[in-house]
Amino acid sequence: MKSKLKAPVTKCLNLRYDHLLSIFASNSNLRRYTMPVDAASYVFNVETVQVSGGGLLSMWSGGALSITGRADQGSLTVGDAAAAGGSADNSLLAAGQLVIDRFASIAVSRNGRASPATCHVPTGRPSTCRVPTGRPCTCHVPTGPIQRHHTGPVRRRRRVPGRPGGVLSRRLPGLHLRIRSVKWGEAWVTYKHAAGGGWVHYGQTVSDGQGLTIIHFPAQPDPFLTQNIP
Amino acid sequence: MDKCKPLAVGTVLNTASGTLTISNRGPAGTTAPPVPPACLDPAAWGACATTHLMGALPLRGISSLLITAAAVVCTDACPTPPVYQEDALNPKPFASNSISIGASAASTTSSSSYSRIVHLEVSDAITLTGSAHLLHGNSASTSGRRTAATAALWLVAPTLSITDRSSLVVVGAMSVDGGPTARGSVVVEGSSSLKIIPKVRRCRLNR
Numbered sequence: 183m184k185s186k187l188k189a190p191v192t193k194c195l196n197l198r199y200d201h202l203l204s205i206f207a208s209n210s211n212l213r214r215y216t217m218p219v220d221a222a223s224y225v226f227n228v229e230t231v232q233v234s235g236g237g238l239l240s241m242w243s244g245g246a247l248s249i250t251g252r253a254d255q256g257s258l259t260v261g262d263a264a265a266a267g268g269s270a271d272n273s274l275l276a277a278g279q280l281v282i283d284r285f286a287s288i289a290v291s292r293n294g295r296a297s298p299a300t301c302h303v304p305t306g307r308p309s310t311c312r313v314p315t316g317r318p319c320t321c322h323v324p325t326g327p328i329q330r331h332h333t334g335p336v337r338r339r340r341r342v343p344g345r346p347g348g349v350l351s352r353r354l355p356g357l358h359l360r361i362r363s364v365k366w367g368e369a370w371v372t373y374k375h376a377a378g379g380g381w382v383h384y385g386q387t388v389s390d391g392q393g394l395t396i397i398h399f400p401a402q403p404d405p406f407l408t409q410n411i412p
Numbered sequence: 413m414d415k416c417k418p419l420a421v422g423t424v425l426n427t428a429s430g431t432l433t434i435s436n437r438g439p440a441g442t443t444a445p446p447v448p449p450a451c452l453d454p455a456a457w458g459a460c461a462t463t464h465l466m467g468a469l470p471l472r473g474i475s476s477l478l479i480t481a482a483a484v485v486c487t488d489a490c491p492t493p494p495v496y497q498e499d500a501l502n503p504k505p506f507a508s509n510s511i512s513i514g515a516s517a518a519s520t521t522s523s524s525s526y527s528r529i530v531h532l533e534v535s536d537a538i539t540l541t542g543s544a545h546l547l548h549g550n551s552a553s554t555s556g557r558r559t560a561a562t563a564a565l566w567l568v569a570p571t572l573s574i575t576d577r578s579s580l581v582v583v584g585a586m587s588v589d590g591g592p593t594a595r596g597s598v599v600v601e602g603s604s605s606l607k608i609i610p611k612v613r614r615c616r617l618n619r
Contacts (some may be wrong), residue, residue: 222564223582223608228572228590230597235598237574238607245610252594271603 224248229286231258236271247277251285258285422481423463428477430535434463435544436483444482446543446577452608454491454583457547465532475536477569479544485528487548487562489584492535514530531594533568540578540604549583549611574604575613581591583609 223241225231229252233239241247251258260275280290422435426465451460463485468478479485527532530548532538540546548565564585570590574580586608600606 221589222585222610225588225598226590226599227592227594228596229594230599231596232599232601234599235575235601238603238605239598239600242605242607242609245608249609273601391435394575 187270221245224250226250229256230253231256233260233273233275234262235273235274241280242408246279246281248281248283250283256285258282258288293342421559431471431478432469432474433477433478433480434483434485435479435481436462436543437481440496447484447545450546452579452581454547454549454581457490457550459488459491459492460484461467461547462584464490465530469532469534474534477532477538479540479546480542482543484545484547487532487546487563487565488504489528489530489548489550489565491550517569517606528563529566530563531566531568533566536569537571537573538567538569539571539573539575540580541573541576541602542578543576544578546580548581548586550607569609571599572597573599574606575599575602577603579607581607584611587608 208305223245226248227250231239231251243379249258261273420446422433422437424435425431426433446458450456452590461484463483464487465485466488482572510552519576549563564587566587568591570591570593588598598606
């Protein structure tokens with residue numbers, strides 16, 4: 183059952199898990215995963231990671247922690263899906279260097295926080311981001327996995343000047359989204375209407391476990407969205 | 413430190429089901445009070461632990477490890493409990509159990525800065541619930557010595573669940589391995605925590 187091998191330590195300083203070999207018994211595939219430098223602590227070979235209900239998963243003192251899932255179906259969730267009412271306790275996933283890799287979906291709700299993080303995309307182009315401690319991570323993720331996660335109902339808020347957020351509205355079934363870049367719990371998107379047209383607008387969204395909510399619009403009002411405001 | 417005294421120590425190994433349960437429930441089923449926060453300070457681990465897991469927990473014969481009912485469990489990489497004089501004025505303040513499981517902790521290859529690995533491996537689940545605590549490592553140890561205090565903790569189980577005000581605290585390094593099927597989960601919920609406190613290690617030159 184032991185399924186990890188470590189490359190020899192080269193010279194000095196910290197332990198280096200340069201690579202992680204993982205053997206999947208189901209199909210006898212052998213995958214070679216590159217492990218982040220200095221991540222002496224890690225979670226791997228799991229499909230689901232959930233930190234909720236006031237849970238805390240943390241690496242103290244600026245240490246590195248890597249969490250890897252299954253790119254095809256794994257999920258990482260921080261916070262509670264039912265946190266829209268604000269009653270749930272806050273949950274936290276934090277490390278000096280937090281590396282989250284190979285999850286099909288990553289969701290951080292309003293009462294969850296994951297920071298900071300270096301994000302590696304499951305497949306395709308290399309994409310990393312490093313942000314100062316205490317700030318959320320911004321990373322670029324391929325549209326596929328994130329879109330799969332954001333297939334729930336799309337709602338919108340009327341933007342209240344001077345106030346972030348706003349009032350929840352109802353679903354907008356004619357709205358199609360294309361995720362461009364994703365923060366933890368937020369995503370910048372382009373969207374188009376069922377009536378047609380190109381991908382013309384940007385909006386900021388929040389995924390709170392109950393779907394994707396648009397909370398911000400550009401200065402120029404969108405006729406389609408305007409007429410859907412109750 | 414008397415606040416750390418547990419009601420009782422209950423450890424049950426059910427060989428039929430392969431379940432190892434460690435609880436701090438009293439003889440009559442009374443539930444132990446939550447552990448005082450002072451007991452969860454790394455400096456107090458060795459004294460406050462009601463149960464010490466001595467050696468590795470192998471996969472063979474053990475399907476699940478359940479730590480519950482305010483039990484405080486230390487691996488053998490925890491600080492050594494203090495030795496108390498047996499007299500009327502200074503009774504031994506803690507009833508404690510030591511569970512010797514299998515062989516001693518496995519030694520790693522020379523590729524690791526950690527000389528030893530405490531290996532807890534089950535085929536089903538490792539569960540902490542009911543204000544239970546699993547503690548590993550020794551914050552007071554010197555970083556340059558290769559002792560059990562610098563051992564890393566490997567948890568190998570398809571499911572790791574920390575719920576209901578429980579905690580898993582590691583001084584040093586820890587890995588959670590879901591096993592070869594990679595279909596397991598790690599759940600931390602119910603005001604519970606999984607904390608890793610990395611030790612500062614010195615650079616070893618001329619290796």
